[in-house]
Amino acid sequence: MSEKDAIRQRGEDTASSLLRLYRLVKLLRSPDGCPWDGMQTPQSMRPFLLEEAYELVDAITAQDASHAREELGDLLFNTFLVAAIYEQAGDFTVADVCNDVVDKLVRRHPHVFEGAPIVPGRWDQIKATVEHRADLRKNGSVLDDIPASFPPLLKAYKYLKKAAKLHFDWPDMDGAKAKLREEYQEFEDAVAEGNNAHIEEEFGDLLLSLVNVGRGYRIDPSVALEGASAKFYRRFSYVERRMNEDHIPMTEEHLADMERLWQEAKQQE
Numbered sequence: 001m002s003e004k005d006a007i008r009q010r011g012e013d014t015a016s017s018l019l020r021l022y023r024l025v026k027l028l029r030s031p032d033g034c035p036w037d038g039m040q041t042p043q044s045m046r047p048f049l050l051e052e053a054y055e056l057v058d059a060i061t062a063q064d065a066s067h068a069r070e071e072l073g074d075l076l077f078n079t080f081l082v083a084a085i086y087e088q089a090g091d092f093t094v095a096d097v098c099n100d101v102v103d104k105l106v107r108r109h110p111h112v113f114e115g116a117p118i119v120p121g122r123w124d125q126i127k128a129t130v131e132h133r134a135d136l137r138k139n140g141s142v143l144d145d146i147p148a149s150f151p152p153l154l155k156a157y158k159y160l161k162k163a164a165k166l167h168f169d170w171p172d173m174d175g176a177k178a179k180l181r182e183e184y185q186e187f188e189d190a191v192a193e194g195n196n197a198h199i200e201e202e203f204g205d206l207l208l209s210l211v212n213v214g215r216g217y218r219i220d221p222s223v224a225l226e227g228a229s230a231k232f233y234r235r236f237s238y239v240e241r242r243m244n245e246d247h248i249p250m251t252e253e254h255l256a257d258m259e260r261l262w263q264e265a266k267q268q269e
Helices: 003-008 014-028 035-039 042-061 065-088 094-107 122-128 133-137 152-165 173-193 196-216 221-245 252-268
Strands: none
Touching (some): 003 014, 014 035, 014 065, 042 065, 065 094, 152 221, 221 252
């Protein structure tokens, strides 16, 4: 059986299926493979990894299992492809990637593999000591662990969460909410002042404080905003559709009609 014929055969279990995917990636990267796949680099693959990750998150949010299955496959393929590119360059192998992550997770779960008691904070302690991550921070910050490429909202949440683990946090939510009110007042003052740069700065501070309040209630701001955006989409789409059905133009003089339909959309939910 040729390599191509072997790849066409569906795997009978997880191991054979992963091997099938790996063989496919190797074939696509070979001289007999696909020119597009063959020319990719880790740098060129960055936007595709992000795109597939976001599409997977959308499928999960929509609770669409069949779509999630498809998007998981796309993300897994892209991950294998990037790993294979590094393997071809001699940097490391796909096996190294798999073994490293398993070793790391075994190490970070002593309560599972060593029968140790569950201790709060042990995960971070292992990262900082056993994995020598503290050495990387001698001239830096614990915040350096957060990828610079994270979306700003996620980055803010992760920064605040990291700082809180080192006890740089409000003792209770009253302090966090008081800070939010303070930042809102400073934003209002900047608006009254009329300095655009200062308005932007204070708006950023206000957002950061709002993220921190959400963190205190175990709310991931990206998830919360995604939900609010989806809700806005549903309601605004309803307004658009109804305005079009009633032959009412979406202009300023018909704002009252739009508001009426918006409230109608809310009631239907």
